Amino acid sequence: MSLLKLMGLAKYIPRLEPSLATYIAVTGACFLPAIVLGLYLLFDIRSRQADPAGCRKLGLRIQSQLADQHDKRYSGTGVEQQNGAASWRVKSLWIYPIKSCRGVELNRGTVIGTGMEYDRQFCFAQLSSKFPTSLDTPQAEKAEHKWKFITQRSIAAMATIKTEVWLPDPSSPSYSRKQPNVQSGGVLVIKFPKLNNNIGPWGRLVGLLTSIAGGAEHSVQIPFNPTPEQITNNSYNTDQMEIWKDSPKSLTIASTENADEWIQELRFYLGITNHLALFRISKDNSREVYRCAPRKEELGYQSKVGFQDAYPLHILNLASVHEIGMKLARDAPPLGALNFRPNIVITGGEPYAEDSWKRIRIGEYDYYVACRTVRCLLPNVNPATGIRHGSEPNKTLKTYRRIDEGDPKNACLGMQMVPAVEESKIKVGDAVEVLETGEHFYIKQ
Ligand SMILES: *[C@@H]1O[C@H](CO)[C@@H](O)[C@H](O)[C@H]1NC(C)=O
Numbered sequence: 001m002s003l004l005k006l007m008g009l010a011k012y013i014p015r016l017e018p019s020l021a022t023y024i025a026v027t028g029a030c031f032l033p034a035i036v037l038g039l040y041l042l043f044d045i046r047s048r049q050a051d052p053a054g055c056r057k058l059g060l061r062i063q064s065q066l067a068d069q070h071d072k073r074y075s076g077t078g079v080e081q082q083n084g085a086a087s088w089r090v091k092s093l094w095i096y097p098i099k100s101c102r103g104v105e106l107n108r109g110t111v112i113g114t115g116m117e118y119d120r121q122f123c124f125a126q127l128s129s130k131f132p133t134s135l136d137t138p139q140a141e142k143a144e145h146k147w148k149f150i151t152q153r154s155i156a157a158m159a160t161i162k163t164e165v166w167l168p169d170p171s172s173p174s175y176s177r178k179q180p181n182v183q184s185g186g187v188l189v190i191k192f193p194k195l196n197n198n199i200g201p202w203g204r205l206v207g208l209l210t211s212i213a214g215g216a217e218h219s220v221q222i223p224f225n226p227t228p229e230q231i232t233n234n235s236y237n238t239d240q241m242e243i244w245k246d247s248p249k250s251l252t253i254a255s256t257e258n259a260d261e262w263i264q265e266l267r268f269y270l271g272i273t274n275h276l277a278l279f280r281i282s283k284d285n286s287r288e289v290y291r292c293a294p295r296k297e298e299l300g301y302q303s304k305v306g307f308q309d310a311y312p313l314h315i316l317n318l319a320s321v322h323e324i325g326m327k328l329a330r331d332a333p334p335l336g337a338l339n340f341r342p343n344i345v346i347t348g349g350e351p352y353a354e355d356s357w358k359r360i361r362i363g364e365y366d367y368y369v370a371c372r373t374v375r376c377l378l379p380n381v382n383p384a385t386g387i388r389h390g391s392e393p394n395k396t397l398k399t400y401r402r403i404d405e406g407d408p409k410n411a412c413l414g415m416q417m418v419p420a421v422e423e424s425k426i427k428v429g430d431a432v433e434v435l436e437t438g439e440h441f442y443i444k445q
């Protein structure tokens, strides 16, 4: 005799006939969590299978070295002194495989003549035509067009395009020398949000389900160093792409002109009306570095860059970022090191000590500090959201960081460097020793 019967409530409970359907329903309900878990694992495996075969992902697996970057101990006040000198250290290392897109944080890296290995090897460009043209402009001139590089300066949302570098890994079960990913020396992965075009409640449900099944973002894989065979097979042609005053010959990896689907999606995502293409710098590129850089006779090799703006390496003192961050307008988001797109973030000394460095040693290797970094409006873009602030840090920087007589109209923060040898190693925690200080005078493009 159950309690329900005693209370006369039993008649309100539907009697379940022990039919086959009931068994299935009850069993199904009991196993629902297991089914959900099973599907989750299936999708998880699917997404992991989609990782480039034969490779491992380059970069930090633990949390970012910059996770505590706003801590007061990096503000450069109460500097620890060692034998009367500040003890500088490398705090964080970054590469940006695609210019102006999100970077990859490293624990250690190799520096080659052009800067950090894998840094700025790719770049987006848009096709710009001569405009306006007049009626009597010759046809040939009207048809003239040029690929011009784009950055967050004009397209802030580029900050939200994620990049990954996957390198051949002989310990991977799918590794083989014939594997295309291995032959290309690894894979560049590009990820960006999928636009949800589904409207209404039903559309939203469909959107949700497809995002669970296929991920909420596009993911594209590109051979990092395409072999001649891959260049032919994928019809990567060569074209000139204008970046500042250079027009290096570059490989067209994808282009809306060729109707490559993912880059059409990216073009909509970024809201670009012109044709958009992704370029890879070619091996025989000749973006040689002069201006403030030491010459070949001094270095023993000719300094060159990939798609960096001007010099191979960018070093940033976290204390200087703190100092500026404290002076910003109240409504500005917290200023971080990544607003300034450094390769090397250092801590240990006072703000702006780096302004007069000429030569430094990091770990066991020497670097020439060629010049100061003259800032444009790019640091106004929040690197996490891709949203540009209306005035900061440009406004604050302009008030007191116009310190270089070579370009007195613009503010400076960070230093441009050229490696003293063609190959060196660098890692987080390396000691930084100042070998030489002196004057700087910025030479414009
Ligand atoms: C290139 O295409 C040829 C012919 O379709 C094929 O045999 C070869 O495996 C392809 N190579 C690569 C690297 O994709």
Ligand SMILES: *[C@@H]1O[C@H](CO)[C@@H](O)[C@H](O)[C@H]1NC(C)=O
Residues within 6 Å of the ligand: 377, 390, 391, 394, 395, 396, 398, 399
């Ligand atoms: C940058 O700051 C300076 C100084 O406040 C100001 O004159 C200039 O208009 C700013 N530039 C932009 C584009 O906001």
